[in-house]
Amino acid sequence: MPIIDVKNLHKRYGDKVVLDDVSFSVEEGEIFGILGPNGAGKTTTVECVEGLRVPDGGTISVLGLDPRRDRAELRENLGAQLQESALPGRLGAGEALRLYASFYRESADPDELLEMLGIADQRDTQFRRLSGGQKQRLSIALALVGRPRVAVLDELTTGLDPQARRTTWDLIERVRDSGVTIVLVTHFMDEAERLCDRLALVDGGRIAALDTPGGLVARARLEQRLTFRAPHDLDEQVLSALPEVTAVHRTGTQVRITGQGNLVYAVTSVLARDHVVAEDLRVERSSLDDAFVTLTGNGLRP
Numbered sequence: 001m002p003i004i005d006v007k008n009l010h011k012r013y014g015d016k017v018v019l020d021d022v023s024f025s026v027e028e029g030e031i032f033g034i035l036g037p038n039g040a041g042k043t044t045t046v047e048c049v050e051g052l053r054v055p056d057g058g059t060i061s062v063l064g065l066d067p068r069r070d071r072a073e074l075r076e077n078l079g080a081q082l083q084e085s086a087l088p089g090r091l092g093a094g095e096a097l098r099l100y101a102s103f104y105r106e107s108a109d110p111d112e113l114l115e116m117l118g119i120a121d122q123r124d125t126q127f128r129r130l131s132g133g134q135k136q137r138l139s140i141a142l143a144l145v146g147r148p149r150v151a152v153l154d155e156l157t158t159g160l161d162p163q164a165r166r167t168t169w170d171l172i173e174r175v176r177d178s179g180v181t182i183v184l185v186t187h188f189m190d191e192a193e194r195l196c197d198r199l200a201l202v203d204g205g206r207i208a209a210l211d212t213p214g215g216l217v218a219r220a221r222l223e224q225r226l227t228f229r230a231p232h233d234l235d236e237q238v239l240s241a242l243p244e245v246t247a248v249h250r251t252g253t254q255v256r257i258t259g260q261g262n263l264v265y266a267v268t269s270v271l272a273r274d275h276v277v278a279e280d281l282r283v284e285r286s287s288l289d290d291a292f293v294t295l296t297g298n299g300l301r302p
């Protein structure tokens with residue numbers, strides 16, 4: 001049984017339709033990504049799941065609870081990352097965690113959480129004096145302090161430097177391994193590809209596609225490209241005849257092959273059979289970025 005089940009969600013602000021028949025389910029123990037450009041409806045979707053916004057239509061079940069009707073019960077089991085502005089600047093990091101821990105029937109040990117998130121040294125630092133990365137970690141700690149079964153993390157690594165992003169990703173994997181189901185809202189392809197077991201691509205208030213990152217790339221049926229340097233006597237006909245190959249281009253010793261399916265295996269098998277040494281062999285794999293453009297007709301960047 002899914003831990004989150006969203007069916008036919010509709011939401012409009014005035015005349016503007018923001019969610020148009022959004023349906024998806026999240027299985028226990030997965031990292032489920034909601035990926036899309038600015039204004040796609042990602043935050044509106046998760047805030048409906050959290051019971052913070054009221055949908056105009058559709059049904060939502062989280063751990064068998066109705067987010068609006070059973071809000072108090074849901075709060076005990078669902079952790080949400082806080083917006084930065086939600087904390088007073090003079091509150092210490094440890095103090096904030098202890099305060100939030102007191103809101104729950106059962107809570108995690110604040111000191112252990114600070115340790116796990118690598119901000120134990122900042123225990124007594126006021127919120128306003130924390131760096132962007134430390135604030136981010138504290139907001140994750142606050143989402144986890146109630147020992148939730150589900151955590152919703154929105155724009156997890158926005159504003160972090162590359163090193164801090166990677167550390168945060170490792171951390172999220174550890175949180176998932178500890179048994180927490182995670183819903184991750186992001187507009188970063190690399191983040192989604194690295195972390196998510198399954199992903200919903202949201203565009204203009206609709207789910208354009210839902211699959212594993214690899215499944216989305218495969219579904220877009222994008223061409224793969226293989227380049228290498230080959231001796232002049234390479235028989236191009238043999239390669240063109242392969243069912244996986246759509247085109248062979250040659251400029252001097254440089255060969256570029258495009259195709260689909262198991263292209264790399266098909267081409268390299270023939271080359272090995274004919275004792276052709278392919279130098280500087282490179283495979284250009286289609287990315288989730290390309291898949292998004294193909295599946296939605298739009299890019300993620302504004």
Ligand SMILES: Nc1ncnc2c1ncn2[C@@H]1O[C@H](COP(=O)(O)OP(=O)(O)OP(=O)(O)O)[C@@H](O)[C@H]1O
Nearest residue numbers: 013016018036037038039040041042043044045187
């Ligand atoms: N309270 C509101 N009143 C009116 N319009 C709103 C409100 N909240 C969001 N919107 C509009 O709804 C649309 C979806 O917003 P939402 O915040 O869900 O998108 P998002 O995908 O999370 O975007 P971002 O990546 O920029 O956070 C946007 O066009 C936004 O301007």
